[in-house]
Amino acid sequence: MKKIILFIFLLTNLFAQQSDFESRVELGIKQIYNIKFEDAEKTFRSLIADYPNHPAGRFFLAMIDWWKILLDVENESHDEIFFQKLEDVIFQCDKILEKEPDNVEALFFKGGSIGFRGRLRSLRESWLKAADDGREALPIVERASKLDPNNLDVQLGFGIYNYYAAVIPEEYPMIKPLMIFFPSGNKEEGLKQLRNTAFNGKYAKYEARYFLMTIYYRYESNPWQAEEFAKILLDDFPDNPTFQRWLGRIYVRQGKMQLADSLFKDVLRKANENYYGYNFPVALREANYYVGYNYKLNNELDSAKIYLSKCAEISKQIDKEEESGFLINSILYLAQISEAKKLFEEAISYYEQLLKMRDWGNSHSIAEMNLKRLKG
Numbered sequence: 001m002k003k004i005i006l007f008i009f010l011l012t013n014l015f016a017q018q019s020d021f022e023s024r025v026e027l028g029i030k031q032i033y034n035i036k037f038e039d040a041e042k043t044f045r046s047l048i049a050d051y052p053n054h055p056a057g058r059f060f061l062a063m064i065d066w067w068k069i070l071l072d073v074e075n076e077s078h079d080e081i082f083f084q085k086l087e088d089v090i091f092q093c094d095k096i097l098e099k100e101p102d103n104v105e106a107l108f109f110k111g112g113s114i115g116f117r118g119r120l121r122s123l124r125e126s127w128l129k130a131a132d133d134g135r136e137a138l139p140i141v142e143r144a145s146k147l148d149p150n151n152l153d154v155q156l157g158f159g160i161y162n163y164y165a166a167v168i169p170e171e172y173p174m175i176k177p178l179m180i181f182f183p184s185g186n187k188e189e190g191l192k193q194l195r196n197t198a199f200n201g202k203y204a205k206y207e208a209r210y211f212l213m214t215i216y217y218r219y220e221s222n223p224w225q226a227e228e229f230a231k232i233l234l235d236d237f238p239d240n241p242t243f244q245r246w247l248g249r250i251y252v253r254q255g256k257m258q259l260a261d262s263l264f265k266d267v268l269r270k271a272n273e274n275y276y277g278y279n280f281p282v283a284l285r286e287a288n289y290y291v292g293y294n295y296k297l298n299n300e301l302d303s304a305k306i307y308l309s310k311c312a313e314i315s316k317q318i319d320k321e322e323e324s325g326f327l328i329n330s331i332l333y334l335a336q337i338s339e340a341k342k343l344f345e346e347a348i349s350y351y352e353q354l355l356k357m358r359d360w361g362n363s364h365s366i367a368e369m370n371l372k373r374l375k376g
Contacts, residue, residue: 110140
């Protein structure tokens with residue numbers, strides 16, 4: 001009888017620990033996605049202190065840096081610390097796997113760390129290293145899936161691989177020769193796996209939703225499906241500027257300019273109130289552009305000029321190798337506004353600026369035609 005009582009006590013304690021662990025991981029993940037980085041860091045450092053032998057705490061500490069990178073992609077100052085933190089996770093997982101080769105958690109977080117390392121390398125256009133990371137991560141994730149077929153978070157890795165292995169070689173022909181060393185992808189299967197994780201996953205559901213939002217927008221030309229996931233993400237994480245900006249540009253693609261205008265004005269409000277990530281130049285540029293563009297559509301030219309001028313100013317500060325579409329379009333719209341206000345010398349100046357920039361959407365032919373007309 002005493003043994004039974006002891007067994008029940010130990011089992012109850014085990015379930016309590018598991019529940020505590022999972023609830024804290026879930027809390028920390030939500031804090032990351034809602035850009036509460038200080039809170040997330042406290043949550044995961046506390047998790048590491050209480051569960052030092054589990055790789056989750058260190059992995060999600062690295063995810064804080066990943067989101068700092070995503071919020072300001074042009075800024076590479078977080079890259080090195082992100083890589084270092086991922087290497088710490090991989091090292092810890094390898095130590096666990098030396099003793100327990102079938103430890104599913106260690107396999108999952110090792111595969112995930114290598115996968116995220118590849119994601120940053122692809123973001124930095126280091127294609128060969130990114131492809132090598134994909135090659136290394138895939139069998140690790142496959143092994144974890146065989147050991148635990150009910151782990152739907154693993155489906156994230158399969159979904160990403162299946163979709164992009166089918167799509168990326170067509171989008172980026174330079175990568176196509178590398179893909180002969182990899183299993184072929186399956187776009188439809190990838191979408192199915194990502195949706196399964198998005199609605200049924202435990203730790204990876206938010207990341208799956210993020211992938212589906214971007215995939216439907218960029219590659220599937222389906223802004224309505226993209227809107228579904230953008231709304232879910234923004235409802236859950238209302239202070240995430242990436243999700244808010246994505247929903248805004250999805251509305252633009254759909255022609256819902258009033259909804260887009262409202263979202264981007266809220267981005268500017270949050271930037272003014274110093275919400276983290278909202279006052280970064282890339283966010284300010286995009287928000288000023290679409291607010292100014294909507295004013296132009298509504299023939300509120302003075303207001304349009306203010307926002308488009310601000311967009312052009314920010315673009316000149318952050319554009320590196322070549323002028324962005326934001327800058328070129330802003331200068332074009334400013335030229336048209338000047339014409340409408342009969343400020344012809346100012347319009348000529350803007351059109352001449354366009355000719356000194358790269359051609360974007362027939363900007364050169366438009367500028368040349370209008371200069372010929374204005375100069376007689």
